[in-house]
Amino acid sequence: MDGLFAPDHLLALLVIAAVGAVLVVGARRAPGRWVRVAALRLAVTLVGAEVGWWLFLATTGTSEYQLASALPLQLCDMAIFVGALALVLRTQILIEVTYFWGLAGTLQALLTPDLPQGFPSFPYFQYYVAHGGIVIAALLLVVGMRCRPRRDAIWRVMAITFAYVAFVGAVDAFSGLNYMYLRAKPPTASLFDLMGPWPWYLVVATGVGVVLFLILDAPFRLSRRTPLESGALP
Numbered sequence: 398m399d400g401l402f403a404p405d406h407l408l409a410l411l412v413i414a415a416v417g418a419v420l421v422v423g424a425r426r427a428p429g430r431w432v433r434v435a436a437l438r439l440a441v442t443l444v445g446a447e448v449g450w451w452l453f454l455a456t457t458g459t460s461e462y463q464l465a466s467a468l469p470l471q472l473c474d475m476a477i478f479v480g481a482l483a484l485v486l487r488t489q490i491l492i493e494v495t496y497f498w499g500l501a502g503t504l505q506a507l508l509t510p511d512l513p514q515g516f517p518s519f520p521y522f523q524y525y526v527a528h529g530g531i532v533i534a535a536l537l538l539v540v541g542m543r544c545r546p547r548r549d550a551i552w553r554v555m556a557i558t559f560a561y562v563a564f565v566g567a568v569d570a571f572s573g574l575n576y577m578y579l580r581a582k583p584p585t586a587s588l589f590d591l592m593g594p595w596p597w598y599l600v601v602a603t604g605v606g607v608v609l610f611l612i613l614d615a616p617f618r619l620s621r622r623t624p625l626e627s628g629a630l631p
Contacts (some may be wrong), residue, residue: 405516410507413529417536432542439534439565440481446527447477452521470565470576472558473503477527480534492538494557496618499535503528509587532548551614557606 420439424432447469469475476498483491507528514520538544564575575581582589582598588605592598 403515406510406520408516409521409529410527411523412558415534416529417533420533421536422540424537425543428542436484436534436537436542438506439530439537443477443481443484443527443530443534446523446530447474449519450523450527453523468568470568470577472498472561472577473506473528475529476503476531477560480509480531483538484534487538487542487544489544489550490553492544493554496539496546496560497551497554497610497613499531500613501606503531503535505588507532511583511587541544541621544618546614551610555610558606560605597624 420435422437447490469478476495479491480495482488482493482501507525510524510528512520512524539546562577562579566579568574569576569579578589579599589598589602592601592605
């Protein structure tokens, strides 16, 4: 890509914002069977984008690149499967993980993409379909379908996140790879560049993540009145 907020980057963000707005506003104003159908199609699109990436790696690139990129260990990769399941099953914990991971993590990946190939390459379309789909899924479930996070959901999702980071860290340590950028910063510009050298950027990123989780939970924390927080499902 030419750089952050280059024309192909802005084009992708505008399309994602437009699709997300239509689905979220439509689900709130006109709930019905079409919302379930749209959610199912979005789930299929997410999984299809991830599988498409595996097929792309299987036919291109070196074995080292494949190993460093193909395993679904990045947080966004796992969020794809969690988000797809949440759209289909609408289990509360899956919705909560999708919401916090999608808006605290994947949204940052959209704003500062680690994507060397721009429009109209396959990685370009796959990256924005997958990452944009996660963000749209999070907003559709929580804002459009009104499936609000429960009381203390933030702490459950934090525990799940720390456990997952520890697992990926162990994989990185034994393999020498760099999933979730735990061993080195991404090669492209990102928010990590403002957080200092390794390992301090990991400490800062953890603090930023906690703050983002608190911000995302704040609207629901202020409005909660009963122990049961899940919204009405269309």
